[in-house]
Amino acid sequence: MLKLKGITKRFGSLVANDQIDLEVRTGEIHALLGENGAGKSTLMKILYGLYTPDEGTIEWKGKPVQIDGPGHAMALGIGMVHQHFMLVPVFSVAENIVLGQEPGGVTLNMRQAVADVTELSQRYGLAVDPRAPAESISVGQQQRVEILKALYRGAELLILDEPTAVLTPQEVIELGHILKGLVARGKTIIIITHKLKEVRELADRVSVIRRGKLITTVNAKGQSEAELAALMVGRAVELKVPKAKAEPGRPVLDVLGLSASNVRGLPALHDVTLMVRAGEIVGIAGVDGNGQTELIEVLTGLKQPQHGQIRLNGQSLAGLPPGRIRAAGVGHVPEDRQKRGLVMDFTVAENAVLGAQRAYSKWGLLDYGRMREHALKIIRTFDVRPPEPAYPARALSGGNQQKVIVGREILRDPVLLVAIQPTRGLDVGAIEFIHRRLIAERDAGKAVLLVSLELDEVMALSDRILVMYKGELIAEVPGDQATEKDLGLLMAGGGARG
Amino acid sequence: MAKQARSPVTEALAAVAVPIAATLLGLLVGTIFILASGSNPVEAYAALWQSVAGDPSQFGETLVNAIPLILTGLAVALAFRCGLFNIGVEGQYLVALVASAWVGYRFALPHVLHTTLALLAGAVAGAAWAAIAGLLKAYRDVNEVITTIMLNYIALYFAHWLVMAPLRDPQALAPATPPVLPTAMLAQGLIAESRLHSGLWIALAAALLLWLFLWRTPLGYEIRAVGLSPGAAEYAGISVKRNVLLVMALSGALAGLAGGVQTLGITGRFYEQAGFIGYGFEAIAVALVGRNHPVGTVLSALLFAALDRGGPAMQAMAGVPMTVIAIVQGTVILFVAVEGLWNILRKRKARAVKPA
Numbered sequence: 087m088l089k090l091k092g093i094t095k096r097f098g099s100l101v102a103n104d105q106i107d108l109e110v111r112t113g114e115i116h117a118l119l120g121e122n123g124a125g126k127s128t129l130m131k132i133l134y135g136l137y138t139p140d141e142g143t144i145e146w147k148g149k150p151v152q153i154d155g156p157g158h159a160m161a162l163g164i165g166m167v168h169q170h171f172m173l174v175p176v177f178s179v180a181e182n183i184v185l186g187q188e189p190g191g192v193t194l195n196m197r198q199a200v201a202d203v204t205e206l207s208q209r210y211g212l213a214v215d216p217r218a219p220a221e222s223i224s225v226g227q228q229q230r231v232e233i234l235k236a237l238y239r240g241a242e243l244l245i246l247d248e249p250t251a252v253l254t255p256q257e258v259i260e261l262g263h264i265l266k267g268l269v270a271r272g273k274t275i276i277i278i279t280h281k282l283k284e285v286r287e288l289a290d291r292v293s294v295i296r297r298g299k300l301i302t303t304v305n306a307k308g309q310s311e312a313e314l315a316a317l318m319v320g321r322a323v324e325l326k327v328p329k330a331k332a333e334p335g336r337p338v339l340d341v342l343g344l345s346a347s348n349v350r351g352l353p354a355l356h357d358v359t360l361m362v363r364a365g366e367i368v369g370i371a372g373v374d375g376n377g378q379t380e381l382i383e384v385l386t387g388l389k390q391p392q393h394g395q396i397r398l399n400g401q402s403l404a405g406l407p408p409g410r411i412r413a414a415g416v417g418h419v420p421e422d423r424q425k426r427g428l429v430m431d432f433t434v435a436e437n438a439v440l441g442a443q444r445a446y447s448k449w450g451l452l453d454y455g456r457m458r459e460h461a462l463k464i465i466r467t468f469d470v471r472p473p474e475p476a477y478p479a480r481a482l483s484g485g486n487q488q489k490v491i492v493g494r495e496i497l498r499d500p501v502l503l504v505a506i507q508p509t510r511g512l513d514v515g516a517i518e519f520i521h522r523r524l525i526a527e528r529d530a531g532k533a534v535l536l537v538s539l540e541l542d543e544v545m546a547l548s549d550r551i552l553v554m555y556k557g558e559l560i561a562e563v564p565g566d567q568a569t570e571k572d573l574g575l576l577m578a579g580g581g582a583r584g
Numbered sequence: 585m586a587k588q589a590r591s592p593v594t595e596a597l598a599a600v601a602v603p604i605a606a607t608l609l610g611l612l613v614g615t616i617f618i619l620a621s622g623s624n625p626v627e628a629y630a631a632l633w634q635s636v637a638g639d640p641s642q643f644g645e646t647l648v649n650a651i652p653l654i655l656t657g658l659a660v661a662l663a664f665r666c667g668l669f670n671i672g673v674e675g676q677y678l679v680a681l682v683a684s685a686w687v688g689y690r691f692a693l694p695h696v697l698h699t700t701l702a703l704l705a706g707a708v709a710g711a712a713w714a715a716i717a718g719l720l721k722a723y724r725d726v727n728e729v730i731t732t733i734m735l736n737y738i739a740l741y742f743a744h745w746l747v748m749a750p751l752r753d754p755q756a757l758a759p760a761t762p763p764v765l766p767t768a769m770l771a772q773g774l775i776a777e778s779r780l781h782s783g784l785w786i787a788l789a790a791a792l793l794l795w796l797f798l799w800r801t802p803l804g805y806e807i808r809a810v811g812l813s814p815g816a817a818e819y820a821g822i823s824v825k826r827n828v829l830l831v832m833a834l835s836g837a838l839a840g841l842a843g844g845v846q847t848l849g850i851t852g853r854f855y856e857q858a859g860f861i862g863y864g865f866e867a868i869a870v871a872l873v874g875r876n877h878p879v880g881t882v883l884s885a886l887l888f889a890a891l892d893r894g895g896p897a898m899q900a901m902a903g904v905p906m907t908v909i910a911i912v913q914g915t916v917i918l919f920v921a922v923e924g925l926w927n928i929l930r931k932r933k934a935r936a937v938k939p940a
Contacts, residue, residue, distance in 0.1 A: 388818060409821020418819070425815040432812065436805070441820035443802045451800045 087112040087274055088133075088243060093142035095128055102128040103139070104298040110243070115265055115275045117289035117306060119282070119318055121513030122484060125298040126278045130245050134166045135159040165236025169248040171228045175221035179203065182220050183235050206234055211267045225373070226257035230264065243274045250284055254373050255541060255574035262288050280318070280513060282311040282325070283542075294318055319515050327521040330529070332549040335364035338533035339385075339502050344394030344404075346384045354380040356557045358394070362502065367524065367534040369548025369565070371541060373577050377557035378537045379421060382506045385535070386418045387411040398502060412441050417500030419492055419508045421537075427491040428479045435461040435475035438494055464493035469519065485516035492520055496527060503527055506537040521547060541570055541577075555579045603873065603880065603920045607887060610916030617911045618904055627902040635897030636890040644778025648850065649889035652677070654787040655842030656867030657885050658794050659710075659835045661876040665798055666831035667811040672717055672732025673839040674864025675739030676710035678857070680843025682743050683709035685854040686751060688764030688847065698768040703786075703844040710840020711833040713739060718832025722825040728832065740860060747856045759856035770849040781849035790838060791878040798878075807831055839864065873920045884920070891916060 088110040095103040102125045110116045120126045131137045133144065135153035143150050146162055153159050156166070173182045180196070180203040189198040203216040212230045220228065229249065236244055250258045265275055265288060277288060285292050289306040294317045301317055315323045339362040348354035355377045362368045372378055383389035385396060387408035396404040403411050412418070420426035428437050435454070438461035439446045446457050461475035468489040470482070479487055492508060505524065509517040524547060528534050538544050544551055551568050553561040553576040561576045611629065618625040637643040656673045663670035684706035693701065717735060720726040753762040774780040798804035809817040810827045818824055842863065847854065870888050874880030895909040904912075 386819075387821075407821065407823070408818060409823075412821050420819055422815070425813065426819040427816065429809050429813045429816045432809070440809070440816065443805050443820075447802045450802075451796075452802055452805060 089145035091143045093139045095139050101298050106300045112274050114290045117285040117292040118278045119285055119292050120295035124295045126295055160239045163242035165241025166245045167232045171232050173220040178217050179214050179231050180216035183238050225252050246277045254577050255570050282314045315514050323514050324518050326546050329525045332366045334366040337361050338364050340397040342395040345392045346380050354557050362533040362535050364533050365531045366549040367528050367547050369544040369551045370537045370554050371544045371551055371573050372554035374539050376554045415501035417495035417498050417503040419495050419505035421506040423487050430480040434477050437479050438464050468493035485512045502533045504535045606919040610919035614912035614915045617908050621908040623904045628898045628904045631897045631901035632894035635893050640775050641777040644775035644780035646889050646893050648779050650885045651783045651787045652842045652846050652863045653870050653885035653888055654882050656839055656863050657870035657881040659838035660867045660871035661881050663835040664876045665811045666807045669729050670835045672735045673867045674860050675736035676713045676836040676839035677843040677864045678739045678743050679713045680706035680710040680840035681847050682854050684844035684847045685761045688768035689762040695767045702768045706844025707837040707840040711837040714836020715833040718829040722828040761854045763853045783845035783849040791882050795878040
């Protein structure tokens with residue numbers, strides 16, 4: 087159905103796509119697997135007409151085409167579902183689907199729109215309520231709306247960019263059914279992903295891209311996750327870092343009855359009580375937006391709690407400013423590394439002392455020599471590449487930026503390490519590395535509080551797992567007894583309070 | 585894409601070399617306009633050179649023009665480094681003119697002490713004036729662009745009232761304060777037959793100290809962190825509010841120092857002002873062209889001062905129409921600014937092409 091031949095795309099000196107040949111067959115689910123920055127998204131943007139390739143040809147249904155833009159791609163029958171959904175929150179589902187191609191002439195024929203959408207959703211087995219406002223439906227349903235949007239525009243080939251990033255495990259299974267249903271009705275699907283499990287669960291064939299080059303295209307079913315990981319990274323990787331049984335010591339962090347509101351002033355945390363001991367990793371599982379961000383912000387002083395107590399080794403921290411909480415011994419790997427964790431236009435050396443800058447001065451002046459030494463220590467210990475303290479943080483890849491942050495926070499030797507989404511957007515190799523370091527911190531007797539939207543990560547690292555739903559901790563599961571299915575149900579609000 | 589971070593020295597050199605090239609290029613393009621107007625570009629640029637640096641006294645006068653521009657430019661640049669847009673330099677400069685004049689005539693003190701106190705009065709007045717906007721920004725989240733613009737008008741009319749009523753010298757013909765006592769004045773005559781005064785050293789020292797402050801002290805580090813990334817600063821325990829207030833006050837102090845230096849070095853009293861003087865507004869362009877770097881700001885202030893002086897000379901000596909002179913001035917500034925703009929665009933592009 088689709089043939090890419092010798093596609094090359096350069097950005098300055100960087101070759102994002104290097105002579106890529108890719109063939110997608112009608113009626114298959116084709117996964118495009120690769121690490122971050124491997125060039126998957128660039129390739130799909132070329133296919134969707136957002137970029138023009140420097141070299142190479144695209145053949146669509148046997149004819150060579152030049153795709154000038156998304157409009158042209160859609161006219162050809164290529165639809166894209168972006169990672170971040172693009173719905174108008176106050177519009178109804180039907181309005182969102184027909185947006186831009188509304189039935190009726192000058193006036194919008196809403197009845198026709200609803201009928202069209204109902205018909206479409208029945209034909210493809212994508213249940214949605216056409217009249218519900220987009221903001222009121224779940225993330226999984228929003229994704230269905232996005233898929234319907236593409237189908238409404240006559241898409242025969244659907245490109246899904248990281249489709250499972252925001253879904254609960256149950257929703258992922260449902261998505262699998264939906265995709266298989268679409269394929270059964272003659273559609274073709276490409277999913278872009280860096281998750282190995284998804285490839286095996288969803289795809290028929292998989293093409294692996296590494297550093298801009300297509301490594302191979304193989305049948306997905308015949309591959310183990312380890313084999314796929316090795317293809318993707320170019321070396322063997324440990325998918326689950328081995329860890330010994332935890333030996334928890336005295337309580338370090340004691341949180342009692344914590345409540346807080348979100349940025350819009352709505353309640354986000356309700357009566358949260360938890361404890362983290364020395365030498366254990368406590369993981370918080372939950373779907374994005376259930377209060378995890380607010381919990382960490384309150385714990386680290388970025389947000390004021392409304393009620394409740396926070397004690398670190400008996401010292402009350404609730405309501406203190408971030409600087410005082412850092413000084414008390416809380417290390418913090420923040421959720422957003424570019425907005426919080428680093429000053430992107432500072433050098434690595436300057437970022438290496440962020441939060442401790444006052445300690446790096448002599449006679450009232452900054453001691454750049456010691457800053458550089460400290461940066462080199464982080465670089466060596468955490469394998470930051472390139473090993474250049476004078477580079478601006480912006481010039482580093484996401485994984486290396488994250489290593490600088492994790493390194494800085496761990497080398498501060500905190501009593502409690504709070505890490506939220508510590509491996510978001512990182513590739514398998516970097517994830518493995520950061521997981522090892524977090525476990526090493528635990529083994530060194532630190533208390534670690536981990537928040538992650540990746541269930542695999544929570545399960546791989548945590549000694550105890552707390553499930554967060556709508557601002558409350560609704561269950562506690564021992565790490566070694568947790569299953570994805572149980573946690574998934576709890577994350578969706580199922581199950582009684584634990 | 586991955587650009588090597590530069591040492592402060594190379595950074596300063598780069599801040600110098602490129603604008604000079606851009607200036608020359610701008611003058612070259614300006615030639616076209618001068619030719620089009622029927623004047624002789626060689627004569628015109630000879631007149632420009634003559635008025636800017638033709639002889640020592642002319643050069644001295646160019647420096648006299650540059651002194652307040654350096655200090656006000658530094659004021660804007662400092663605020664920018666903390667992410668603040670201080671459009672109120674004009675108002676801070678105005679209140680400082682009055683404050684330093686008042687201390688200059690009202691008290692009888694020994695020489696060095698009197699000058700110091702009068703300068704300090706200007707700096708404190710400017711700082712206090714700017715701190716109003718700083719307080720509103722930090723603790724009430726009121727946009728500093730609006731407040732500083734408004735404070736400019738308040739400063740203008742406040743100064744007007746002071747000089748018309750309580751501080752007016754009854755003996756003066758035009759409304760003005762009494763003259764500043766000689767003990768408070770800055771020494772003139774650094775260059776013979778020019779009014780160049782020791783305020784030049786104050787301006788250059790301020791630039792050096794500002795560089796030292798921003799790039800060599802922990803507080804400067806924190807200020808730059810707030811300017812580049814308020815979120816990361818907050819995360820690191822750096823108080824954004826406190827730094828916003830502090831930087832507004834310091835920026836106002838630099839603007840105030842400009843006012844004090846001008847009063848004690850040149851005017852010797854505060855004359856009633858019918859409207860804004862303009863140094864505070866020109867300062868915004870000075871700082872932008874100087875890339876908000878102290879060294880760049882000094883050079884950029886020299887460029888602006890030269891263009892300010894060269895214009896009338898080109899009209900008088902080479903008959904170039906004033907409008908064409910404005911075009912030439914604009915072209916030069918555009919070329920220098922575009923070079924900066926080009927840098928920003930290139931950075932943004934480098935960011936944008938990072939494949940997701």
